[in-house]
Each structure stands twice: as structure tokens, then as C-alpha cells.
Amino acid sequence: MSKESRWIPLIAVVLLVCLGAVCVIGVLGGTTFLGRLTGTEEAASLEGGARSSESGAVPKAETRELVETPEETSVTPVPSSAGGQVLIVPGGDPPTLDPHLSGDATSAEYVVEIFSGLVTFDQELNIVPDLAKGWDVSDDGTVYTFQLRDDAVFHNGKPVRAQDFKWSIERACDFRTRSTTADTYLGDIIGCRDKLRGTADEVEGVQAIDDYTLEITIDQPRVYFLSKLTYPTGYVLDQENVERGGRTWTDKPNGTGPFKLAEFRFGELIALERNEDYYREPMPQLERIDFILTGGSRMVMYEQGELDMAPVGLNDIERVTDPTNPLNEELNSVETMGIFYIGMNNNQPPFDDVKVRQAFNHALDRQRIIDVVYKETVPVAWGIVPPTMPGYENPDLKPLEYDPEKALELIAESKYGDVSEFPDITFHVLGAGGATGRIIEAIVASYEENLGVQIDVQQTDWATFLSDLNRPDNPNQMWGGEAGWIADYPDPHDFLDILFRCGSAQNHTGYCNPEVDDLLDQAGGEYDSEKREALYRQVEQTVVEEAAWVPLFFGVDDWLIKPYVKGAYLPPMVIPKYQYYSVER
Amino acid sequence: MLAYLVRRLLWLPILLIIVSFITFALGYYGPADPIVALLGRHYDPEIAAQLAHEYGFDQPFFVQYVKYLGRIVHLDFGESIKYRNQPVLRLLIPRLLITIQLNAVSSFIGVVIGVGLGVFAALKRGRPTDRIVVFGVVFGRAVPVFVAGPILLFLFARMIPVLPAGGWNGIFSRSAILPVLLLSIGPMAIFARQTRAGMLEVMGQDYIRTARAKGMREMGVVIAHALRNAFIPLLTILGFLLGSLVEGTFLTETIFGIPGMGQFAFEALGGRDYPVIITVTLLVAIAYALGNLWVDLLYGFVDPRIRQA
Numbered sequence: 001m002s003k004e005s006r007w008i009p010l011i012a013v014v015l016l017v018c019l020g021a022v023c024v025i026g027v028l029g030g031t032t033f034l035g036r037l038t039g040t041e042e043a044a045s046l047e048g049g050a051r052s053s054e055s056g057a058v059p060k061a062e063t064r065e066l067v068e069t070p071e072e073t074s075v076t077p078v079p080s081s082a083g084g085q086v087l088i089v090p091g092g093d094p095p096t097l098d099p100h101l102s103g104d105a106t107s108a109e110y111v112v113e114i115f116s117g118l119v120t121f122d123q124e125l126n127i128v129p130d131l132a133k134g135w136d137v138s139d140d141g142t143v144y145t146f147q148l149r150d151d152a153v154f155h156n157g158k159p160v161r162a163q164d165f166k167w168s169i170e171r172a173c174d175f176r177t178r179s180t181t182a183d184t185y186l187g188d189i190i191g192c193r194d195k196l197r198g199t200a201d202e203v204e205g206v207q208a209i210d211d212y213t214l215e216i217t218i219d220q221p222r223v224y225f226l227s228k229l230t231y232p233t234g235y236v237l238d239q240e241n242v243e244r245g246g247r248t249w250t251d252k253p254n255g256t257g258p259f260k261l262a263e264f265r266f267g268e269l270i271a272l273e274r275n276e277d278y279y280r281e282p283m284p285q286l287e288r289i290d291f292i293l294t295g296g297s298r299m300v301m302y303e304q305g306e307l308d309m310a311p312v313g314l315n316d317i318e319r320v321t322d323p324t325n326p327l328n329e330e331l332n333s334v335e336t337m338g339i340f341y342i343g344m345n346n347n348q349p350p351f352d353d354v355k356v357r358q359a360f361n362h363a364l365d366r367q368r369i370i371d372v373v374y375k376e377t378v379p380v381a382w383g384i385v386p387p388t389m390p391g392y393e394n395p396d397l398k399p400l401e402y403d404p405e406k407a408l409e410l411i412a413e414s415k416y417g418d419v420s421e422f423p424d425i426t427f428h429v430l431g432a433g434g435a436t437g438r439i440i441e442a443i444v445a446s447y448e449e450n451l452g453v454q455i456d457v458q459q460t461d462w463a464t465f466l467s468d469l470n471r472p473d474n475p476n477q478m479w480g481g482e483a484g485w486i487a488d489y490p491d492p493h494d495f496l497d498i499l500f501r502c503g504s505a506q507n508h509t510g511y512c513n514p515e516v517d518d519l520l521d522q523a524g525g526e527y528d529s530e531k532r533e534a535l536y537r538q539v540e541q542t543v544v545e546e547a548a549w550v551p552l553f554f555g556v557d558d559w560l561i562k563p564y565v566k567g568a569y570l571p572p573m574v575i576p577k578y579q580y581y582s583v584e585r
Numbered sequence: 586m587l588a589y590l591v592r593r594l595l596w597l598p599i600l601l602i603i604v605s606f607i608t609f610a611l612g613y614y615g616p617a618d619p620i621v622a623l624l625g626r627h628y629d630p631e632i633a634a635q636l637a638h639e640y641g642f643d644q645p646f647f648v649q650y651v652k653y654l655g656r657i658v659h660l661d662f663g664e665s666i667k668y669r670n671q672p673v674l675r676l677l678i679p680r681l682l683i684t685i686q687l688n689a690v691s692s693f694i695g696v697v698i699g700v701g702l703g704v705f706a707a708l709k710r711g712r713p714t715d716r717i718v719v720f721g722v723v724f725g726r727a728v729p730v731f732v733a734g735p736i737l738l739f740l741f742a743r744m745i746p747v748l749p750a751g752g753w754n755g756i757f758s759r760s761a762i763l764p765v766l767l768l769s770i771g772p773m774a775i776f777a778r779q780t781r782a783g784m785l786e787v788m789g790q791d792y793i794r795t796a797r798a799k800g801m802r803e804m805g806v807v808i809a810h811a812l813r814n815a816f817i818p819l820l821t822i823l824g825f826l827l828g829s830l831v832e833g834t835f836l837t838e839t840i841f842g843i844p845g846m847g848q849f850a851f852e853a854l855g856g857r858d859y860p861v862i863i864t865v866t867l868l869v870a871i872a873y874a875l876g877n878l879w880v881d882l883l884y885g886f887v888d889p890r891i892r893q894a
Contacts, residue, residue: 093844096669103627178639178670180624183632197635247670266679267753267844294752294842463617463857470621470628485626505629 084287085583087565089309090298091270091291097250097261099232100172103180105486108232108574110291113272115255117235118146118165118214119226121575125390125490127226130280131160131236131256132214141221141527148212152279154238154254162208168237169216170195170203184488185233188218188225221525223532227489230575258284258579268293272578285567285582299560303327308565308583312558318375320560330560334570335388338486338555339381339495342427342443343469343479346548347510350422351477355414357547361400363407363450369442370553377558381551383540385495388554388572391529392492394537399544404450411451419453428468428479431459439552440481469508479508484555487573492536493524500543511548593878597871602654604870605863609653612859613646619666619857640666653863663860667853673864677846681868684834684845686756691765692826695772700819702773703780704812710785718777725774730767730833734840737763751842764841768833772826779822783815790814820883827876832869 094107099115102108120130129135132146152160172182173192186192190205205217218225228234241254253261256279259272270291274284292307302310312320312331320327344351344360351357366380382399385392416422429440436457447453455478460468465483468476485506487494497520498504502512516539523535544551561568567580620633620642637643641652656663662673706718741763742750754760787793788811796806835847842848846865853861 095667096671098669101669103623103625175635175639178636180627180632180636183629184627196632247664247672248675294754294844297750461617462855463619463622466625466628467617467621470630470633472630488626506626 085274085285086288086290087286087308087578087581087583088290088292088306090301090307090311091293093266093293094270097253097264099235099237100168100177100179100182102232105574110261110270110272111232111235112257112574112576113259113289113578114253114257114261115232115235115237116257116576117229117232118148119229121230121490121571123569123571123580125388125572125575127230131165135226141223141525142218144216144218144225145209146214146216148214149279150212152256153277154241154256155260155275155277156238156241156254157277158238158254159211160236160256161211162214163211164236164239165214166203166206166208167239168235169206171237171242172233173203179233181231181233185228185231188220188222188228190217190219221527223524223527224489224491224493227491231488258576259286259289262288266293278579282579284579286578289578302560308562309568310560312560314374317377317558320558321375321377327560330563331558332561332568332570333377333556333558334572335379335386336486336555336557337386337388337490337572338484339384339386340482340484340552340555341381341480342550342552343476343509344547344549345474345477345508345510346512347474348477350414350416350425353414353416354546355410356416356422358400358545359407359410359414359451360447361407361547361550362403362410364443364446364550365402366550366552367402369439369446373439373442374553378553378556381554383544384499384549384551385492385536385540386487386554386572388490389487389492389495390490392533392536394540397537397541397544400547407451419451422453424456425453426456426458426477427481428458428460428465428476429481430462430465430483432461437482443481470505474508474510476508480549481552486555490573492533492540496520496536496539496543497524500539500548509548511543511546513542513546516542590882593881597874597878600874601867601870605654605657605867606650608863608866609650609859610646612857612862613649615857617857619859622856623666657867662864665853665858665861667856667858667861673860677849677861677864677868680844680846680849683753683756683843684838684847687761687764687768687837687843687845688834690756690761691768692772692823694765695769696776696823698769699773699776700780700812702777703782703815704784704807706777706781707784707788708807715781719781722774722777722781725770726778728770730771730836731840733770734767734837737767738840751840753841753843753845760841764837764843767837767840771833775822775826776819779819780812780815783818784811787811787814821880824876824878824880824883827872827879 091109092106094102094110095104096102096107097110097114099111102111116130118130118132118135119127122128129149131149131152133149135144135146137144146162148160148162148165150159154160169186169189169192171177172179173186173189173195175196175198182192183196187196189203191200191203192205194200195203207215207217209215236256238254241252242249245252251264255261258275258278260275261270262273263269263271270293272289272291274287278284292301298307298310299312299316301307319325320331322328342360344357346352346357351360366382370378370380379387382401383394383397385394387393411417411419427440427444429436431437436459440457444455444457447455465479468474469479485495485499498506500507500511500513500516501520502514502517519535519539519542523532523539526532526535543549557570559568559570564583564585566582566584569577569580571577618633620637620640621628623636624633634643641649644652653663660674662677664670665673665676668676702718702722706715709715738750741748748763749760752760756765784807793806793810796810797803801809834845835851837843838845838847839851846868850862850865852858853865
């Protein structure tokens with residue numbers, strides 16, 4: 001044996017011991033190490049997480065961890081059977097808890113409970129006072145004067161004043177805040193867009209007249225403006241909280257909402273606790289809400305009593321809609337304010353001919369396909385605006401119904417004359433190379449059967465899908481199916497204007513009809529709600545007739561909710577809801 | 586020896602520059618835009634342009650890259666795009682800790698069991714037990730993680746539902762059993778194979794015969810003489826392990842829904858969160874480089890000829 005090689009076994013042993021030590025240190029010392037690194041131990045536990053709640057790779061199976069090993073994991077909340085006003089629900093890791101930055105539903109879910117704004121929605125989606133107790137609108141519809149509540153305080157007890165709103169709106173409109181939503185929701189306020197572009201320091205359109213009077217001036221009469229103020233971008237923040245906390249101020253948010261952030265362990269748990277000083281009815285009854293962020297099947301956890309509520313996926317829908325299944329009694333469904341559709345590029349052949357687009361509407365037996373694929377749990381969309389839209393309905397809408405013969409006639413009348421003259425058609429759908437959704441298969445098969453058109457399906461990941469759609473010359477011919485549009489604010493404007501106005505950023509089809517634009521302009525400034533509704537009906541009819549899309553179905557969320565959860569309110573969009581909930585075991 | 590170490594370490598920054606350049610270029614010229622992914626349904630060309638300006642994405646490739654390198658030198662890895670404006674390191678470190686725990690425990694278990702199996706097989710050379718071990722080792726090495734993972738899940742979470750199918754409650758919880766098992770298969774197989782080969786070679790040596798002739802007990806012969814010498818090649822493998830395990834973690838974390846670095850990186854890819862992607866790539870590159878360095882140093886230590894070269 002050479003001299004050096006005598007040391008080899010020693011090194012090996014040392015190495016293995018090190019490995020073992022790393023295991024132990026990693027486990028026992030992790031938090032402390034982290035605490036040191038990120039400032040405080042609390043800070044360490046406040047990380048956002050990596051796990052997505054709908055992680056498709058995790059098959060449905062047992063996850064008993066929560067109940068059986070509470071002392072060891074400490075991650076786990078007290079099992080729901082422990083009693084008290086504690087609600088345990090599934091959740092996702094929020095990209096941010098900053099109301100001005102949140103632009104996604106996962107973040108908004110928490111943000112709307114921790115913070116609040118001038119106005120909000122009640123359970124019927126009527127706009128109701130929140131931090132404002134009332135408001136006046138000037139005769140020309142551009143100046144809103146809000147009277148603020150004088151009894152509202154931040155979580156730390158500091159009163160909420162008009163100056164806080166001015167500061168908050170200016171922060172949201174500051175380009176350095178990097179808000180993705182300020183332009184959409186606050187852009188109508190005079191000066192906000194200038195500040196977003198860096199050409200103004202102040203948002204002139206927001207003035208604090210005194211501590212409890214706030215005046216907001218917008219550029220032109222917009223009936224839906226108050227709707228927009230319900231979104232988190234318009235919420236009030238505590239300047240001191242934000243400026244002291246720096247980039248990580250949301251670790252300890254000083255909000256005004258019905259709940260406070262109590263705990264946040266990324267990938268594991270977000271806990272909210274009741275705000276005892278909340279200013280408004282209904283006062284929150286739940287003492288604590290635990291959002292479980294760990295993986296595992298939500299359905300299984302629900303069935304084992306680890307969750308009080310669980311969303312039902314497509315795979316389980318047949319089981320829970322079966323009336324003989326005991327779970328059926330705990331099923332709660334809510335139509336969301338969302339629509340799923342097939343988009344057709346109006347500027348690309350063959351969809352540049354309205355007759356071809358109409359033919360594609362008539363050739364699809366939507367009722368049958370959707371009933372089969374979604375087990376009769378979702379409503380077919382014949383129009384554009386979801387039926388959950390408050391203050392709007394269109395019962396006389398004439399849809400493009402299933403009529404394959406008419407479809408063939410329309411193609412014969414089109415400038416192509418016959419499907420053999422069509423260029424190749426590619427249908428872009430979301431996906432990562434796995435099997436395509438059943439709805440996509442059914443659509444492709446229908447078009448082949450009824451029109452004799454061969455359609456290639458191309459899957460792209462979400463980021464590429466979006467990037468393509470948003471290019472000035474959208475390269476996609478046909479897209480959608482499992483992708484859709486969900487309301488930001490409950491107003492037909494958010495569908496008909498945002499999606500079909502000539503040149504609108506979200507008008508990916510390139511549909512453009514100046515007459516429709518005229519109607520949209522009129523509707524946007526029309527304060528008479530009946531006239532306004534009539535104008536939007538007219539727009540919807542035209543858009544359906546000119547077949548900008550093939551509307552497919554309106555979204556539905558299915559939840560299982562334990563019977564002892566009372567007041568369980570499932571809104572069709574993300575708005576504050578847990579203040580209605582209570583637990584009665 | 587020290588000069589050798591310094592020389593090797595000097596290569597590390599060069600390697601990192603190359604890796605970061607490639608990742609950066611792929612991100613820059615890739616098909617999707619992180620700003621579009623961030624804006625999602627609120628996309629508007631004007632806002633996108635302004636945000637791109639804020640993030641510095643509107644600058645020419647080389648300007649962006651050089652600025653990025655400048656920040657890296659100060660250990661500033663930038664801010665996540667998806668996790669709005671949070672420093673990348675702050676997001677990454679808790680996840681990295683989970684990944685390190687997972688790797689350390691898996692390799693520890695894999696190495697210990699692998700070496701044991703190797704010795705056992707070598708002693709039973711040619712007998713059925715040896716054949717079973719050899720077959721198992723080849724099989725274990727050949728089956729990729731993304732096949733073995735779902736099989737394990739199916740067996741232990743679905744057919745015999747004794748273990749959770751996903752989630753994470755710490756390394757000493759039941760949720761860690763399946764992922765650790767999955768990750769330890771690789772090292773276990775390599776070490777079993779190498780130990781067996783090393784043992785067989787050493788067992789034929791003269792000094793083993795001498796030891797036996799002296800009347801030393803067989804156990805003593807195996808541990809003090811045979812295993813000790815068979816360890817030499819194993820040490821070098823340990824180095825390679827460091828890199829390859831990181832790879833395995835990416836898939837394992839995704840399969841089991843473990844909030845570690847791999848899953849975080851996977852998610853970052855989906856949102857084109859380039860600051861996160863590049864940082865993870867650099868970390869993996871560093872892990873590989875250090876693993877290789879370790880191997881080379883050991884070779885140099887064992888064989889003086891390499892040191893001179």
C-alpha cells in the first residue's frame with residue numbers, strides 16, 4: 001500500500017460522516033441558518049413557494065401526513081376536528097401579497113382578505129361602500145367625491161385617511177412599483193398614466209380634500225369606473241409599512257381587510273387570523289383560516305377530514321355528481337364569470353372570410369361535445385357575456401346553432417368555395433407534449449367529420465402561447481379550447497369592449513367592425529342602465545353573427561364543502577368572501 | 586498540491602462565465618417573453634415596453650449580459666420576475682436547503698447500502714445471490730427516475746396505500762420516504778457495482794492470501810484489507826454523484842410535489858423567470874464543477890503523476 005492510500009479509508013469515513021452531518025444540520029439548523037441569512041427567523045418563514053397546487057404530476061393518492069404526524073412536522077395545522085372557528089382550505093403559493101403588484105387569481109385570493117379599498121362587491125356583485133361610506137359623482141360623470149369612514153383603522157390601529165389613498169394610488173401608478181395592473185384599473189384617473197410613463201410626479205386626479213374626503217377625477221365619463229376600484233390595485237396601503245419594509249414589506253403587511261396575515265411558510269402554510277378591529281359588517285367570524293399549500297390530492301385530503309373544502313377536478317366530477325354518492329350532498333357549484341372559446345385569426349386565411357368563421361360555428365355540435373366531455377356540469381356558451389354578469393342578460397340572442405349542412409353551404413359561398421382550397425390549419429392549444437384535452441380531440445374530430453377539414457393540433461407551453469397571441473401579427477390561425485377569459489370586473493365592458501374593439505390589446509382575433517366600436521363608445525358613457533344594456537346586447541349579437549370566435553362554454557367551479565361550514569359563499573370572481581364564513585360543528 | 590488546487594479553482598469562474606453566457610443567450614433569443622408571461626391577461630404593448638425598460642430587457646444583449654455579470658460579482662443574483670421583485674437568493678435558499686437535505690440523505694443511504702451490497706456480492710461471487718445483486722444493480726441504474734418514480738407511487742401510494750403520494754413535511758417525515766428511496770437508487774447501484782468490482786480485484790491480491798495465511802479472521806481480512814483498498818475508486822465516484830444527484834432532484838421534486846430547488850426551477854421555466862433560471866443553472870454548474878474538482882484532486886492525491894501534469 002502506498003503512503004497516500006493509507007489515508008483513503010479515513011477520507012471516506014470523514015466524507016460519509018460529513019454527509020450525515022449535512023443531513024442533520026439541514027434539518028435541525030435550517031431555520032436558524034436561514035434566519036441569519038435573511039435577517040430574521042420570521043422572514044425566513046415568509047418565503048413564497050414553488051409548488052403549484054394543481055401540480056399535474058402528483059397522482060391522486062393518500063396524503064395522511066397532516067393528521068398522523070403533527071408534532072414532528074409542525075407544518076400542519078390543528079386538524080379541523082380540534083374545533084373553534086378555524087377553517088382549513090387548500091391554497092396556492094402567491095407570487096406576491098402586494099395589492100398593487102398582484103395580477104393573478106392566486107395572489108388576489110389572499111390580498112382581498114388582508115387589504116381593502118374604497119368600494120367592494122356584495123354577494124350579488126353590487127358595488128357597495130367599503131372604506132368609503134358614500135360618494136357623489138359630478139354631473140359630467142368625471143369627478144368622484146368619496147366620503148371615507150372615520151372608524152376604519154389599519155391592522156396596527158392607525159386610522160385610514162384620504163391622504164393614505166392618495167399616497168397608495170400614486171404608488172400604484174409609479175413606474176418604479178412595476179405594477180402590471182395599474183394601467184388597466186387606475187389608468188382612467190387623470191395623471192396616473194403620466195406617472196406610469198414617468199412624466200409626472202403626482203397623480204393630479206387624486207386629491208385629499210381633508211382627512212376623510214377624497215376626490216378622484218377621471219378623463220371621461222366611464223360607467224364601469226367604480227367596478228375597477230374594487231380591484232386590489234386600488235387598495236389602500238400604509239405608507240410607513242411599505243417604506244420601512246422595503247422590497248419585503250409584505251412579510252408583515254399592515255392592511256385594513258377582515259383578516260391579518262398570521263403565518264406564511266412557503267410551500268406549506270398561509271394562516272390568516274381575524275381582524276378584531278374590522279370596521280364593517282359582516283364582521284369576520286372565523287378566528288383563523290389555514291391555507292394548506294403542500295401537495296397531495298385535495299380530494300383525498302378532504303375525504304380524510306384534513307380539509308374543510310376542496311375543489312373538484314375533471315377526473316372526479318363524474319363521481320361527485322352521481323346522486324347516489326354521499327359526497328354529492330356536499331357538492332357546491334358556482335358559475336364563474338369566465339368563457340372558454342376557440343379563437344380564429346380574422347386576418348389569416350381561411351378565417352379572413354366571415355363565412356368560413358360562421359361555418360366553423362355551425363359545424364360544431366357544442367351542446368353534445370360539452371355535455372359529454374364535462375358530464376353536463378358546464379353551460380354551453382352561445383354568446384360572449386357569461387350569464388353570471390350582474391345587470392346584463394341577452395335572452396333574445398340569436399346564436400349560430402349546430403347545422404352542418406348550413407356550414408357546408410357557407411363554405412361553398414365563401415371566397416374559398418371548397419375546403420380543398422383552404423390552407424393548412426393549425427390549432428394552437430396549451431400543453432407540454434402530453435395527451436391533448438378531450439375537448440380538443442372532440443373539436444378536431446367534429447371538424448373533420450362535418451366539414452372534411454384536417455386540423456393539426458400544436459401544443460405550446462403557457463408563456464409561448466401568450467407571447468405568440470400578443471405579437472402584433474398574431475401568428476396563430478386558431479387557438480384556445482382550454483384557454484379562456486375571466487372577468488376582471490363584472491361589467492360587459494370587460495368582455496365586449498376589451499376583447500372585440502378594433503386594435504384592443506386583448507383582441508387577439510383582429511376582429512374589427514367600426515360600427516361595433518361606435519356602439520361600444522356609446523355604451524361606455526351611457527348612464528342609463530337599460531339603454532346601456534341594449535347597446536351591449538347589440539354588440540354581442542353582431543360579434544356572434546360575425547363569428548369572431550366559436551364560443552364554447554362558461555366556466556364552472558365545483559367545490560366540496562363540509563356541511564358544518566356555514567355561509568360558504570363561492571363568488572364567480574375573486575372578491576373578499578371569508579367574512580361570510582363560519583364553522584358550526 | 587496547492588498550486589494545482591489554485592489552478593483548478595481559477596478555471597471555475599471561466600466555466601461559470603461560459604454557462605451563464607449560454608443560459609443568458611438562450612433566454613434572450615428564446616421564443617417567449619418573460620414580460621408577456623408576467624402581464625398575462627393584462628398584456629398591453631405599451632405597459633410591456635415600459636416594464637421591459639424597468640427590468641432592462643430593452644437593452645442590447647451584450648449590455649444586459651455585462652451588467653448581469655457585474656451584479657453577479659457582487660453576489661446580487663437579481664430579482665425574480667414571477668415572484669414580484671423578490672431577491673432571487675431569498676426565494677432560492679429555503680428551497681435549496683430542502684434539495685440539499687434530500688440529496689444528502691439519499692446519497693448517504695445509497696452509498697451505505699450500495700457498498701454493503703457490493704461487498705456482499707463480491708463475497709458470494711458466482712452464486713445466485715451475487716447474480717441477483719448484479720441484476721438488480723444493472724436494472725436500478727437503467728431505469729430512469731421518471732419511470733421509477735411513478736412506479737413507486739403506484740406501488741406504495743396507490744396499490745398499498747401506506748405512504749403519501751406527494752407534499753413535503755420535512756426530511757424526517759413519511760412524505761420524504763419515497764423521494765429519498767427514488768433518489769438513492771442511482772448511487773446505490775453505482776456503488777454496489779464499483780464496490781463489487783473493486784473487491785473482486787483486491788481479493789485476488791497476494792496480501793490478502795498472506796493475511797489469510799497468517800490466520801486472520803475472514804471478517805478482518807475483508808474490512809481491514811480488501812474494503813480499504815477497494816475504496817479508492819469509490820471516492821472519485823462520490824464526486825460525480827454531486828452533479829448527477831442535482832439532476833435527479835429536478836424530476837423527483839416535480840413528481841412528488843416537493844418545494845425544492847428543482848421544482849422551483851421548473852416553475853421558473855414555465856414563467857420564463859430568467860433571473861431564477863440562470864441562478865439555478867449556475868448553482869448546478871458549480872455543483873458539477875466542484876464534484877469534478879474533488880475527483881481530480883483525489884486522483885492527484887492518490888497518484889502523484891497527475892499532480893505534476
